[in-house]
Amino acid sequence: MEREFQIRSCEGFVMPENAAQSALPIISNQETGSCWSCGSMRAAHYCQSCGKVQPAAPVDYFSFFGLPRKLNLDVAPLERDFYALSRKLHPDLYAQSNDAEQRKWSLEKSSQLNDAYRTLKDPVARTEYLLRLQGVDLDEQSTQATEAARASGKTKKQVVPPDMLEEVFELNMQIEELRMNQKMGAPDPDLIEQLRQHKKSLQMKLVAVDEELRGGWTAWDALGEPGVESASKPVIQQLVDVLNRRSYIRNLVRDVNEALES
Amino acid sequence: MERIVGIDLGTTNSLIAFMEGETPAVIPGADGLNLVPSVVALDDQDPTKAQTIVGNAARKYLIETPDRAIYSVKRLMGRGVEDVQDELKFFPFRLATDLAPGEVLRIQLGAKTFTPPEISAFILRQLKHNAERHFGAPISKAVITVPAYFNDAQRQATKDAGRIAGLEVLRLVNEPTAAALAYGLDKKKNGIVAVYDLGGGTFDISILKLHDGIFEVIATNGDTHLGGDDIDNLLITIALDDIAGDMKVDLRRSAEAVQAIRKAVIDAKILLSSGPYIKLDIPLPAGQRYQREITREQFETLIEPVIQRTIGPCKQALKDAGLEPEQIDEVVLVGGSTRIPRVQQLVETLFHRKPHTELNPDEVVALGAAVQASILSGGSEATNNMLLLDVTPLSLGIEALGGVVAKIIHRNSTIPASATEHFTTGVDGQVNVAIHVLQGERELAKDCRSLARFDLRGIPPMPAGLPRIEVRLLIDANGILQVSAREQRSGQEAQVSVQPSYGLTDEQVETMILESFDYAEQDLEQRQLIEARNEADTILAALEKGRNNSAWGELTSAEKRRIAEQEKALVAVKDGTDFHAIRNAIDTLNQGTMRLAELMMSTAVGSALKGKNMETANVGEGPTSSHPIGKAEFE
Numbered sequence: 049m050e051r052e053f054q055i056r057s058c059e060g061f062v063m064p065e066n067a068a069q070s071a072l073p074i075i076s077n078q079e080t081g082s083c084w085s086c087g088s089m090r091a092a093h094y095c096q097s098c099g100k101v102q103p104a105a106p107v108d109y110f111s112f113f114g115l116p117r118k119l120n121l122d123v124a125p126l127e128r129d130f131y132a133l134s135r136k137l138h139p140d141l142y143a144q145s146n147d148a149e150q151r152k153w154s155l156e157k158s159s160q161l162n163d164a165y166r167t168l169k170d171p172v173a174r175t176e177y178l179l180r181l182q183g184v185d186l187d188e189q190s191t192q193a194t195e196a197a198r199a200s201g202k203t204k205k206q207v208v209p210p211d212m213l214e215e216v217f218e219l220n221m222q223i224e225e226l227r228m229n230q231k232m233g234a235p236d237p238d239l240i241e242q243l244r245q246h247k248k249s250l251q252m253k254l255v256a257v258d259e260e261l262r263g264g265w266t267a268w269d270a271l272g273e274p275g276v277e278s279a280s281k282p283v284i285q286q287l288v289d290v291l292n293r294r295s296y297i298r299n300l301v302r303d304v305n306e307a308l309e310s
Numbered sequence: 311m312e313r314i315v316g317i318d319l320g321t322t323n324s325l326i327a328f329m330e331g332e333t334p335a336v337i338p339g340a341d342g343l344n345l346v347p348s349v350v351a352l353d354d355q356d357p358t359k360a361q362t363i364v365g366n367a368a369r370k371y372l373i374e375t376p377d378r379a380i381y382s383v384k385r386l387m388g389r390g391v392e393d394v395q396d397e398l399k400f401f402p403f404r405l406a407t408d409l410a411p412g413e414v415l416r417i418q419l420g421a422k423t424f425t426p427p428e429i430s431a432f433i434l435r436q437l438k439h440n441a442e443r444h445f446g447a448p449i450s451k452a453v454i455t456v457p458a459y460f461n462d463a464q465r466q467a468t469k470d471a472g473r474i475a476g477l478e479v480l481r482l483v484n485e486p487t488a489a490a491l492a493y494g495l496d497k498k499k500n501g502i503v504a505v506y507d508l509g510g511g512t513f514d515i516s517i518l519k520l521h522d523g524i525f526e527v528i529a530t531n532g533d534t535h536l537g538g539d540d541i542d543n544l545l546i547t548i549a550l551d552d553i554a555g556d557m558k559v560d561l562r563r564s565a566e567a568v569q570a571i572r573k574a575v576i577d578a579k580i581l582l583s584s585g586p587y588i589k590l591d592i593p594l595p596a597g598q599r600y601q602r603e604i605t606r607e608q609f610e611t612l613i614e615p616v617i618q619r620t621i622g623p624c625k626q627a628l629k630d631a632g633l634e635p636e637q638i639d640e641v642v643l644v645g646g647s648t649r650i651p652r653v654q655q656l657v658e659t660l661f662h663r664k665p666h667t668e669l670n671p672d673e674v675v676a677l678g679a680a681v682q683a684s685i686l687s688g689g690s691e692a693t694n695n696m697l698l699l700d701v702t703p704l705s706l707g708i709e710a711l712g713g714v715v716a717k718i719i720h721r722n723s724t725i726p727a728s729a730t731e732h733f734t735t736g737v738d739g740q741v742n743v744a745i746h747v748l749q750g751e752r753e754l755a756k757d758c759r760s761l762a763r764f765d766l767r768g769i770p771p772m773p774a775g776l777p778r779i780e781v782r783l784l785i786d787a788n789g790i791l792q793v794s795a796r797e798q799r800s801g802q803e804a805q806v807s808v809q810p811s812y813g814l815t816d817e818q819v820e821t822m823i824l825e826s827f828d829y830a831e832q833d834l835e836q837r838q839l840i841e842a843r844n845e846a847d848t849i850l851a852a853l854e855k856g857r858n859n860s861a862w863g864e865l866t867s868a869e870k871r872r873i874a875e876q877e878k879a880l881v882a883v884k885d886g887t888d889f890h891a892i893r894n895a896i897d898t899l900n901q902g903t904m905r906l907a908e909l910m911m912s913t914a915v916g917s918a919l920k921g922k923n924m925e926t927a928n929v930g931e932g933p934t935s936s937h938p939i940g941k942a943e944f945e
Contacts, residue, residue, distance in 0.1 A: 131524050135697055139726065139787045143480045143686040159726035159784055166723055 093157055094136045101137055104156040108181055109164035117178060119265035123169050130165040137161055172294070175261065175287060178268075182284055186291070212296075219246055219300060223307045240308065247304045250297055257294045264290050314451045314480060314687045315441050316679025318488075319430060319468065321384040321511030321537060322646065324348050325676035326437040328445075332692040334492060334680035336673050339440045340841060341366055345672060346440070350419070350432045351379035353840070357421040364436035367844045373573065376402055376565035378420040382539055385511050386415055386426040387471075388464035396535075400543045402565050414814055427471040427814060428822060434475035452477045453683040455675050457512040458484035459532030459703045461749050462761050462791050469788070470814050474822045480686050482788040485509070486516035487527055487700050488678030489644040493669060494520055494696075501639035502528075504627075506657050506665065507675075508620060509645035511537040515624045517631045517638070523695035529630035529722045530703045531623035538579075538647040540616045545575035545604075548612075549590070553600055567595055582609045583649050610652045617653055624660050630722050641665040644674055699724050702785050709746035709755040719785060721751065728784040739771040743779060747791065764793055770800045842892040846884045849899055853877060853906075861909035869905065876902045 093112075094101050110117045113129055137158040142151045167173045176186055222243055229235045264287040271280055316334070318325045323345040327336045336344040343366065351371035352360040355378070363371065371379035385397050391409060398405070406416035406423040416423040434454075441449045454477075456468050465482055472479035483491075486505035493503070500520050507514040514532035518525055549571050554560050561567040571592055578588045587605040594600055628635060641657060643665045648654065657665045669677075684693045701722045707715035708731060718729040733743055743766040750758030769777050778798040785791055814822075853873070856862055865873075880895035 131521065134524065134699060138697060138699070140481070140686055140697060144688070155726055155784070155786060156728075158787075159728040162724040162727050163729075166727075 093133060093161075099136070101142075101150055101153045101157050103153050104160055109167050109177060112160060112164040113168065115168075117181065118269045119175060119178060120262075120269050121168060121174065126165065126169060130161065133161050134158065171258075171261065172291070175265070175291060179284065179287060179291075182280070184284060184288060186288070215246075215249075216300065219243075219304070222246070223303060226307050243304055243308055247301060247308070250301050250304065253297050254294070254301070257290060257297060261287075261290045261294065312451060313441075313445060313447070313449060314453065314683040315438075315449055316488075316676055316681070316683040317434065317437055317452050317454045318485070318676035318679055319384065319433065319454055319456075319471070320348055320675075321382050321509055321539065322348055323510070323672060324433050324437055325673060326441050327673075327676040327680035328441065329680045329684035329690060329693070332690055334677040334684075336676055337441050337444045339365065339436075340443065346433065346436055347381070348384065348433050349379060349381045350383070350429050351375070352420040352422070353378075355420060360420055360422070361840050362432050363840070363844070364432050373566060373569045376569050377404065377418075380417060380419055380429060382511055383417070383426050383429045385535065385539075386417070387430065388426075388461065388467035389415065391415060400539075402568065414818070425814065425822075427467050427819075428474060430468070430471035431474035431822075434471055434477060438475060438477060450476065450478055451480055451683075453481045453483055453679045453686065454479050455483050455485045455488045455679050456789075457509075457532060457534055458486050458507075458514040458516055458530040459512065459534050460484075460789070461534075461704055461759050462789070463759075464534070465789050467814070469790070470819050470822075473819055476823070479788075481682060482790075483679055483682045483698070484514070484516065484527075484530065484700055484703075484789075485512075485675045486514045486530070486644060487518065487525065487698060488676075488682060489642060489669075489674045490516070490518050490520075490525055490678065491681040491696070491698065492674045492678035493642050493666070494525060499640075502633065502637055503640045503642060504624075504638045504661055505642045505644055506620070506624070506648065507532075507644035508617075508647040508653060509537050510647070511535065511539050513537060513620050513623065515620070515627045517627050517633065524697050524699060526699045526724070527701045527722075528633075529627045530701055531627040531630070532703065533619060533623060536616070536619050537645070541579060541613050541647070541650075542572060542576055544612055544616065545579065546571055549575060549592070549600060549602070552602060553594065557594075557598060557600070559594065559596065559598070561594070564595065571600075578604060579609075580649075582606050583651060613650070613652065617650075617656055620656070621660065635660065635662045638663065642669070642674075643667055644671050646672055700787070700789070701725060702727060702789055704749045704759075705751055706761075706783065706785065706791070707748050707750075707758065709748060713755045715748055715750075715753060715755050715758055718783065723785075725785050725789060726787055728782060730780060730782050733766070733779045733781060734775050735769065735772070735777050736774055738774045740774065740777075741769045741771055742767050743769065745781065747783065747793075761791060762793075766795050766797075769797055772799070839887060839889040839892070842889045842896065843884060846880055846892055846896055849896060849903075850877065850880065850884075853899070853903060856903065856906050856910060859910050861906060861912075864909050865906060869902075873899070873902050873906070 108117075113126065115121070115126075137154055139151065139154050139158060142154045145151055167177050179186055222239060226235065226239050226243060229239065264283065267283045267286065268280075271283060313328060315337075316327045316329075318327075325336050325344055325346065327334050329335075338344050339346055346365040347369055349365065349368040349372060351363045351368035353363050353371070354360040355375075360378075368379060372381060380403070382401060383403075385401065386394055386403065391405070394403070394405075394415065397403060404418040406418050409416060414425050416425050417429065419429075434452075438449050438452075452472060454468055454472055456465055460468070468482060469479045486507045489505050489507060490503055493505075500522065503518045503520060505514070505516045505518070507516075512532065512534050513536040514530065516530040517528050519528055520526075546568065550562055550568070554562070561571075574590055574592045578590055581588045582604065585606070587603055590600065590602045590604065592600045638661050641661045641663055643654065643657065648657075648665075648667075648671050654665060654667070681693055681696070682698060684690050685696055685698070688694075689696070702719065702725050703721060705717045705721045706719040706729070707717040710716045716731075718731055719727050733745065735743060744763060745766065746755065746763050747761045748755055748758035749761050752758050766779055766781070769779065776799065779795055780798055781793065781795045783791060783793055862870075876895070876899040880892070880899050883891040883895050886892070
């Protein structure tokens with residue numbers, strides 16, 4: 049018998065603060081075993097002798113592609129692997145299969161493949177992901193948190209990089225002034241020009257920050273196998289700072305763009 | 311092995327195609343035509359007698375009895391009452407008057423009401439029938455195309471329509487992606503392709519990377535309510551305003567008149583793609599005529615705002631793909647509206663290159679669906695290396711505190727895609743958690759499209775914040791959401807009950823399938839009878855026109871007498887229930903009028919030489935019958 053239930057408003061639950069961090073159940077390496085179907089040793093995702101998809105094991109995205117947890121990553125071979133695995137795992141291959149289990153595993157595996165590829169091929173998503181694997185709570189830095197804060201009209205508790213304090217202050221004043229101008233219907237061309245200059249300077253800062261990010265990757269990768277905490281901690285902090293700075297600058301660019309476009 | 315067909319279920323026209331050997335081909339209907347107009351009509355006011363008519367045969371009802379005919383129903387698929395208010399201003403959709411809140415829309419057709427998926431199922435059933443007739447074997451599996459920018463509810467509604475029509479929908483494929491498949495099959499190239507698809511009711515732009523047989527969609531964007539219909543509506547509005555202003559006749563409420571104007575302006579629109587101007591000349595009810603000349607230039611000025619609306623989505627797609635227009639190697643045009651020269655110009659300016667027009671823009675989507683069907687059935691020589699990797703067009707999010715949407719799967723993520731989220735309770739002992747899933751790009755839940763509300767039940771009572779419920783959301787290869795949930799602390803599998811915000815429940819679909827089985831019982835015989843009657847009407851009407859043609863005078867009196875006898879014989883059996891008798895009478899009359907048809911053809915050619923056009927020579931637009939006399943048939 050189906051129970052009657054009341055649909056409550058979404059106020060009835062809260063997302064735990066560490067939701068994003070704990071979203072990924074991690075097993076560091078895939079166990080090896082034999083193919084459930086034909087008995088021979090299995091490849092990571094499908095049986096190399098009979099081709100059947102293996103059940104999805106909860107692995108981290110690096111392990112999924114058989115990669116070490118390193119941040120300098122060549123995207124070309126990753127793409128090749130992605131295409132090759134897609135040809136083995138995609139649900140199209142099982143659309144007509146009577147084997148419900150194979151259909152389910154193919155769906156799960158290929159979604160895992162797509163999720164992993166999407167995360168690893170993007171430099172920022174890859175860095176954020178690795179930091180989460182290291183137990184870093186990135187909530188304050190994540191774009192998602194920024195969007196949520198913007199939408200609810202809250203100011204995000206984001207640390208302004210100290211060397212940018214002055215610039216940010218000036219920029220916000222100018223954006224505010226431009227908005228007032230626009231409301232009165234008389235935008236000041238000088239002000240617009242100044243904002244354009246600001247935008248240029250911010251974009252140059254973005255280039256610099258991306259360079260810093262790559263520096264952080266190299267430092268991380270140089271740590272070698274399971275890093276000693278005393279060695280990895282400063283590198284993690286460096287990466288967190290760079291990401292924080294980067295997202296801060298990007299948000300400023302967005303604010304300037306919005307002000308200029310409106 | 312059973313054949314899998316590919317279906318383009320379009321706003322204006324629908325087609326069914328199949329991979330014949332190594333090339334996809336459209337399967338024509340009994341009338342020999344590839345396009346089945348997406349028009350559904352009931353042929354009788356009496357609901358107990360009324361039969362459903364689909365396609366070309368249904369078009370005349372749009373003008374004669376518009377309350378029993380419907381077109382462009384795709385605009386209503388997966389939408390709620392509050393979504394369609396704009397549509398109702400321009401489209402003669404008559405919603406059922408007894409709609410309960412939250413109920414799926416129902417449309418009044420004569421004395422009956424139908425949901426949009428049921429109407430679409432009539433069209434699908436006709437296509438299925440065309441294929442079964444062609445192959446002489448039953449068809450039960452299909453790939454159906456949908457606009458790339460369709461949301462979850464619209465996709466689900468399309469899948470429901472398939473089920474109601476007795477088709478297992480093995481895959482929903484995005485229309486522009488299907489077009490790329492058809493296009494790529496020929497070219498076997500690697501590179502970046504943009505597909506610009508402006509159809510009757512929807513606009514899509516997709517950017518794909520072709521790589522050794524893999525068709526990877528990088529970004530897609532669009533507008534599910536932008537297309538040729540909008541252009542028609544502009545022209546209709548002008549005509550109605552003119553008529554109201556100059557002639558002091560308000561025809562806005564006259565469905566018949568509006569439909570007659572609609573047909574005329576569509577013809578005009580099509581002619582304006584090749585000619586410099588057209589003359590509208592539309593007979594009105596009170597014996598008046600509405601006449602007006604429209605130049606290409608005027609037309610282009612008029613439609614500019616409509617086609618400008620395609621620019622934003624194109625730029626967004628390029629931005630999402632991280633590409634500059636120069637990096638696009640090829641541009642493919644899809645959809646009838648891309649025949650408009652101004653649209654082609656706009657595309658050329660946007661992407662800095664001449665678009666491909668060599669594939670028939672009306673057929674390319676169906677051909678692509680047939681290619682995907684071939685891939686799903688294991689592949690042929692031509693397709694076994696091909697794989698389509700599509701994306702979800704809209705971001706998926708969950709409503710969090712304060713009505714904010716937390717995006718968990720971003721738009722343009724390759725599908726299948728998944729996300730895992732954790733939830734807990736806010737009150738001690740709470741055993742249910744309600745979750746609201748939304749689709750869209752806006753930040754606040756009220757601005758996004760509500761997809762589903764689901765309820766996690768059976769959570770063991772615990773202090774607030776202690777339960778840890780893992781919810782896994784997965785978008786499958788059709789772009790449709792699947793949800794599963796688990797309470798982790800107790801290890802209990804939480805039950806998930808998904809309540810779609812728009813759409814039919816499984817039970818409703820099952821009922822509709824059962825109803826359609828009833829329909830199928832009487833089906834074959836009835837359908838053959840209806841088809842025979844329609845064909846009889848067609849040929850009789852054509853003969854009537856033939857009598858007014860100068861060619862009639864060239865027949866001998868014996869010939870005339872014989873035709874009259876054959877005509878009488880057909881009229882006598884036409885309304886009976888013996889379809890064999892009707893068929894035989896049609897064949898006899900066909901034979902008897904062969905010479906008349908030939909004479910009419912040559913007269914027509916002669917008149918054309920004398921400066922008259924085919925229409926004044928009474929040789930109508932397109933053939934609606936395989937018989938030569940069909941040439942003189944009205945639409």
